[in-house]
Amino acid sequence: MKKLINDVGSVVTDTLRGVAAAHPSLRVDIENKIIFRRDAPRPGKVGLVSGGGSGHEPLHGGYVGYGMLDAACPGEIFTCPVPDQIVEATTGVNGGAGVLHIVKNYTGDVLNFEMAAELSGDEGVEVMGVLVDDDVAVRDSLYTAGRRGTGAALFVEKIAGALAESGAPLAEVARVGREVNARSRSFGVALTACTTPAAGMPTFELGGAEIELGIGIHGEPGRARAPHRKARELVRVAMDAIDDDLPLSGETLVMVNGMGGTPLMELYIVFAEVAAYLEEKGATAARRLVGDYVTSLDMQGFSVTTCALTDELARLWDAPVETPALRWGR
Amino acid sequence: MKKLINDVGSVVTDTLRGVAAAHPSLRVDIENKIIFRRDAPRPGKVGLVSGGGSGHEPLHGGYVGYGMLDAACPGEIFTCPVPDQIVEATTGVNGGAGVLHIVKNYTGDVLNFEMAAELSGDEGVEVMGVLVDDDVAVRDSLYTAGRRGTGAALFVEKIAGALAESGAPLAEVARVGREVNARSRSFGVALTACTTPAAGMPTFELGGAEIELGIGIHGEPGRARAPHRKARELVRVAMDAIDDDLPLSGETLVMVNGMGGTPLMELYIVFAEVAAYLEEKGATAARRLVGDYVTSLDMQGFSVTTCALTDELARLWDAPVETPALRWGR
Amino acid sequence: MDTRFFVTWMEEITTAVHAGRDRLTRLDAAIGDADHGANLDRGFTAVAEALAARPPGTPGAVLVLAGTTLIRKVGGASGPLYGTAFREMGRALGEAPDVPVAALASALEAGLAGVRRLGGAEDGDKTMVDALAPAIRALARCAGEGGEPEEAFAAAAAAAEEGAKATVPLVARKGRASYLGPRSAGHEDPGAASTVLIVGALGTAAARRRPRTG
Amino acid sequence: MDTRFFVTWMEEITTAVHAGRDRLTRLDAAIGDADHGANLDRGFTAVAEALAARPPGTPGAVLVLAGTTLIRKVGGASGPLYGTAFREMGRALGEAPDVPVAALASALEAGLAGVRRLGGAEDGDKTMVDALAPAIRALARCAGEGGEPEEAFAAAAAAAEEGAKATVPLVARKGRASYLGPRSAGHEDPGAASTVLIVGALGTAAARRRPRTG
Numbered sequence A, B: 001m002k003k004l005i006n007d008v009g010s011v012v013t014d015t016l017r018g019v020a021a022a023h024p025s026l027r028v029d030i031e032n033k034i035i036f037r038r039d040a041p042r043p044g045k046v047g048l049v050s051g052g053g054s055g056h057e058p059l060h061g062g063y064v065g066y067g068m069l070d071a072a073c074p075g076e077i078f079t080c081p082v083p084d085q086i087v088e089a090t091t092g093v094n095g096g097a098g099v100l101h102i103v104k105n106y107t108g109d110v111l112n113f114e115m116a117a118e119l120s121g122d123e124g125v126e127v128m129g130v131l132v133d134d135d136v137a138v139r140d141s142l143y144t145a146g147r148r149g150t151g152a153a154l155f156v157e158k159i160a161g162a163l164a165e166s167g168a169p170l171a172e173v174a175r176v177g178r179e180v181n182a183r184s185r186s187f188g189v190a191l192t193a194c195t196t197p198a199a200g201m202p203t204f205e206l207g208g209a210e211i212e213l214g215i216g217i218h219g220e221p222g223r224a225r226a227p228h229r230k231a232r233e234l235v236r237v238a239m240d241a242i243d244d245d246l247p248l249s250g251e252t253l254v255m256v257n258g259m260g261g262t263p264l265m266e267l268y269i270v271f272a273e274v275a276a277y278l279e280e281k282g283a284t285a286a287r288r289l290v291g292d293y294v295t296s297l298d299m300q301g302f303s304v305t306t307c308a309l310t311d312e313l314a315r316l317w318d319a320p321v322e323t324p325a326l327r328w329g330r
Numbered sequence C, D: 001m002d003t004r005f006f007v008t009w010m011e012e013i014t015t016a017v018h019a020g021r022d023r024l025t026r027l028d029a030a031i032g033d034a035d036h037g038a039n040l041d042r043g044f045t046a047v048a049e050a051l052a053a054r055p056p057g058t059p060g061a062v063l064v065l066a067g068t069t070l071i072r073k074v075g076g077a078s079g080p081l082y083g084t085a086f087r088e089m090g091r092a093l094g095e096a097p098d099v100p101v102a103a104l105a106s107a108l109e110a111g112l113a114g115v116r117r118l119g120g121a122e123d124g125d126k127t128m129v130d131a132l133a134p135a136i137r138a139l140a141r142c143a144g145e146g147g148e149p150e151e152a153f154a155a156a157a158a159a160a161e162e163g164a165k166a167t168v169p170l171v172a173r174k175g176r177a178s179y180l181g182p183r184s185a186g187h188e189d190p191g192a193a194s195t196v197l198i199v200g201a202l203g204t205a206a207a208r209r210r211p212r213t214g
Ligand SMILES: Nc1ncnc2c1ncn2[C@@H]1O[C@H](COP(=O)(O)OP(=O)(O)O)[C@@H](O)[C@H]1O
Pocket: A078, A079, A080, A107, A108, A109, C028, C032, C033, C035, C036, C039, C040, C075, C076, C077, C078, C079, C081, C115, C118, C119, C120, C121, C126, C127, C128, C129, C174, C175, C176, C189, C190, C191, C192
């Protein structure tokens, strides 16, 4: 394993030192592993807290700032944060208007955020949660852990963040966050596995012409192994899965996301096919992101996330945002 | 070789289709392979044109827009653009105030841009050039091709672009571009080679614990093969090389750049060490970029680029910019 | 079993988890996210440190401290689940200074109830429950028959082992492995495998406490 | 040699470069950026198309069109260099409808001068010059001795080949390979290798134009 690290044990801490040095707009509590907006807490503003395992950079630390998150709690690599950390972030961003937890639907994340919400409540902070579960590769059912949360986390953070910035109350911010999630769908494809520093070798082995369809964001294998094929055909598999679950139509927010090791060039090639697919369905790529936004360390592959916009959601998407990884309007 | 492409022959064109679909602020001439600012030419404004081989995304197409380039000419993968293409871009952005060519120092780039400058002159466009040669891994001498142009291209484009946006004349814009280059230095390290679609296999083979020191941005091997080591030590090798060539001091613009396949997490770990090194030398990382800015397809590794700022350069760096890959102040 | 025994149990778990770290991670790499070994190693190392720093006065306090530490340090799914299990066990033991096997079995039952409540897993969902539940049944049975703790622990360990092995053919219905659907079959559940280490450490703790002669 | 011969020469280069594409790319991967094969294949394919679309009337016009097309289509270092070489050759031939070997040798000399002027490479800098210069010398020598074109072409091809092989131990001082410093030694220069194909195609063109019987 060749990685740009100092020690396997200090990967998250060393990352946070770099984030602190790179972004003066953030305040990084390295001991408790929390990335705060420098001006948090903002009196009267609903605080937004998200978090999850590390290794998905820029998620979530890259989305802390004006118009988006107030704090992010990175856990160890692919391991969600612990309750203490989340409580510390929650109380630290509470400006008296309550705090929204944005949680990706994984057993661990849900359990740890639930515990933290309870403990924060004990400390007098009103907490509501938005559960993100956009991944159509996983079939939802009463008897499973449900669908995974992936790319839509970013959409929820941006749009709920914009509403919170405008001074809306907690229930409203939670409502819009849930609406974004309900209107969002994702599907991911891996060309290679990723290597966690702790494991030191790829999480799975793929042949030279094999890919994984329906992957999550933790280097886990997908729903099926399949032969590699042209970008156009891979996009069709992903978009068909999304369209089957929630038919595409109208103004759509679309993200073509790299998994960390994919050249940007290839993401643009994928985006061209995604845009063509949407057009075929009579939908339009009204808002677009192409790049590494929710990654899995050094994995090669891509995911597509769509969100069926309303006027309100489009307006909130367009509202100014100023974070390390997403910035416009300021 | 597993890549997200349709055909090896259509990689650049398909990328441009994606760029066009993703960024309505750009006008993409797919046939001639030119990415224009939608509002080019701007009467009275000096036009900025750069270009080079594809595979370095977001360089250069990602830097087309307000406050930066007016047009970018992507060549085939790792192959500089041809004169016709550059002439077309040059005449297309000429608003009557002349055009600046920003050229990375490689034999091919220099020859093709020189031919294009001559031909554009024939068509009545005043052209000046800035040659970027920041890579300290290559020793400059009368008997060699000279130092390579790498990360500083982005600094020149941003800073010269800001001055051009303010209405400065061509000679001034060229002067500031050359000053940026003279004050900039880079050094790169590869953990893995990259795979070009045409070759279909890695450009070189590295053992599981070997790295290449002093690489360029075309997947070529570096000046020396060496054992892999901690991020802190790798940064010391890179920074010592830079500091030996141009001692670091004062307010410094610093970029820690990924080569395309490096997780952002690792780039932050590298940045933490770079910031610490600068501090040791009594310099400060006054302006910072951490991410994929000048890449080599799917290569894993990093480069550091520094620029010793003056008040003027810092002010121009801070000026508003609105491009797909660099955006602030608007 | 006294307070010292429970501290020793935690130490033995720490040792076993540390030694089994890579295997747990490999199992998790196959159907999860390759962190189960690292998670528990980090967690139980912290448990050992916490116990050394603030030695508790009762068996129940040992388990509550262990559980709380796991919740604080592990993250992931296994942190809150194992953490809750130990906390519930500790609460069930109350202030008792000495714990017979039967009481330990009921405490484990309370811990398992906590896991079920939190995670919603049923038997056969391919989780830690599939190793823990049979282990507790074996322990309770032996306690009822009035045997030596060592025998009861051996029976519990064997049952946990068997339960974990039995997760191999199952299709996961809870946790991260469930995302794989049918592809989760053919692999042992990492949480069930770590439960084997935890239950197995009862026996090594007892052996260490009463070294056999000759 | 007439106009037809020069068109055939270009076709033979196109064929040889296409067949040698992977080898050229491999050579360029070792000390450059792995595109020399793709560059020339693209360039000469375009040359063949251009010649078919607008068949020129003189040998000189064939070479100018070929050179211009290479400049327009190849990019990289080799595009302007080879492009200039062919353009300068074509200009040197002027309007002549038929070109004896001696005139071809002088034209190649003019092409080489263009390459030197543009790229600044000296003999022994490990570039295409190291194959082209000895080939021209061989051609001129044979022309002086008044032999058959076939013999002259064979001598030129052998000299190019030898020149290219002789680049192996050299340390590059021009082009991309120079960035490698001493590490560039031990590899054949890709541009010298493609010059071997270009010079060698003179012989195959001649053979195709005058098929030997029995
Ligand atoms: N809902 C659940 N109920 C019981 N056990 C579960 C549940 N979800 C997961 N587990 C257990 O947790 C183990 C995974 O733990 P770990 O890898 O540490 O966490 P994560 O899955 O968050 O990475 C699984 O192997 C399984 O035994």
